[in-house]
Amino acid sequence: MSVECRDAIVDEPVGSAISSALLAHYDVHARDLPWRISPAARRAGAGLDPYRVWLSEVMLQQTTVAAVTGYFQRFTDRWPTVEALAAAPEEDVLAAWAGLGYYARARNLIACARAVAGAHGGQFPQTEAGLLALPGVGDYTAAAIAAIAFDEPAAVVDANVERVVARLFAIATPLPAARPEIRTCTARITPRERPGDFAQAMMDLGATICTVRNPSCLICPLASHCAARAAGMAEALPIKPPRKAKPQRTGTAWWIELDGQVLLVQRPGKGMLGGMRALPDDGWSARADGHAEPPVTGQWQVIEAAVGHVFTHFSLELALALYRGPQIDKVAIENLNGIWWPVEQIAEAGLPTLFAKAATVAIQHR
DNA sequence: AAATCGGGGAG
DNA sequence: CTCCCAGATTT
Structure with missing residues (x-):
């Protein structure tokens, strides 16, 4: 039942119809999050601070929005710029990270801030490849920063996007084997205009409508494009490997x-x-x-x-x-x-x- | 490819 | 209780 994500299937008009429908929905229903700016400010031409985009993306790795919000506020209040964070004692940053988990992120955060403040003259690289070379920045985070902070049409694939895309194209290959196909499909529907909003809209959709259990297909702006929905198998996708027991x-x-x-x-x-x-x-x-x-x-x-x-x-x-x-x-x-x-x-x-x-x-x- | 690495919120 | 979250890095 899998729909191949080839040019013949997901052609330009179809990809455009999906991104257009999603962005229209996002313009009305975008979540108001501390690392975002208001739609009005955005329309006035305000750009996002790459430092705040990077910090939020690292904090959000495998971590829920609710858990991150307070940490993001405290970090940006205390260290408003990448230079300020780079100059902070390591023990202060680790202590401020305490409770958020995955502490390698905090160690890499410091190394990354010091690399950017030092070798990069305080400016984050603006390309995916440049970002990918930074400590603690992997495929997802590099694409997210490139799209959200620098308006690059990068394919941003997190767990939300994996789920949304697997359902949109009814990709029944189990994870993680399905990842290459999911990435290709994501790239195919990523628009050249507003790629950062598109990425965030996909993640909002996954977090609020295209949820793991009981997806709200009746209010989904992409329902008419969704192959899994048509096949009655939305909730079953993506297929995940069985998890091991914890000792x-x-x-x-x-x-x-x-x-x-x-x-x-x-x-x-x-x-x-x-x-x-x-x-x-x-x-x-x-x-x-x-x-x-x-x-x-x-x-x-x-x-x-x-x-x-x-x-x-x-x-x-x-x-x-x-x-x-x-x-x-x-x-x-x-x-x-x-x-x-x-x-x-x-x-x-x-x-x-x-x-x-x-x-x-x-x-x-x- | 598989294992390692936190913590908390939702259902 | 189970599942999983804006993943990266090491083995």
């Missing part, structure tokens, strides 16, 4: 508090929660449980299953052990290479959510 791991975090300060560590720069401040722990990972051996001798109050947390590829049940004295082994503490942080200011430590939850439990048991 269940256990670990222990250590709460060592002296004189109102708790010992934190900075995690290694790569891997899980890389570069982030954290409670010291027993080495749990996606591959293995933690060893549960306390880092210093003494009396510990253990709170079993203090925190349950689900990561992308495993679940973790984290025990929390609170140090209860009587004395502290100064040498062993030094070996932890930690930093003492005022407990009253723990919210400003920039702990990832797992450890923020653990800290909350610890404070309740103080």
Whole structure:
């Protein structure tokens, strides 16, 4: 039932009819988002700031609009330009990113800002190829910035567009094998005029109408063009591979508090929660449980299953052990290479959510 | 091609 | 509870 996306099928008039219908709908129903500008300002000729487009796109990678909005506001208030972000201490940026997840994005964000502010003289590259060379900028983000900030007719394909296009052309090939065909079809319907609005309109459509479950085909501006709709198979597409089961791991975090300060560590720069401040722990990972051996001798109050947390590829049940004295082994503490942080200011430590939850439990048991 | 890497919101 | 989100990078 798959409709091949060839020139003969998706010819110029058909592609134009789709983009025209979508843009007309977008002009009325576009979501009002912090990284967008008003239609009135747009008509007056205002352009989008590439810095804000880039920042929003990186934050939105695998992350919902609702989760990003507050972070975007705080980042742009605190660092209004790419030069300001480039000049910020790395620990400040990582702490500001805490809770948003996928922390490699934050590390790449800093590297990218410094590359743009330095080697590129403060200007983002304006071509897809140039953007693609930046840290943390892949196929999707390069195309999105090129289209939205620089008016280039790039094929912007995110998970929303994958779904919309797979349905429009009834592409029944399972993902990820269907991606080349989806990309070709997306390029075929991307207009030379307003490519940035088109990309955002496609994503709005996927987020609000052409949803994963229960798509609202009755109000869809593209319903008359949709092959999956005609075949009664819209909700079944795209076909996704089965997902693997998550292993269940256990670990222990250590709460060592002296004189109102708790010992934190900075995690290694790569891997899980890389570069982030954290409670010291027993080495749990996606591959293995933690060893549960306390880092210093003494009396510990253990709170079993203090925190349950689900990561992308495993679940973790984290025990929390609170140090209860009587004395502290100064040498062993030094070996932890930690930093003492005022407990009253723990919210400003920039702990990832797992450890923020653990800290909350610890404070309740103080 | 498959695995790694967070967190939260929707249903 | 399950599913998935404006993906990139490494293996």
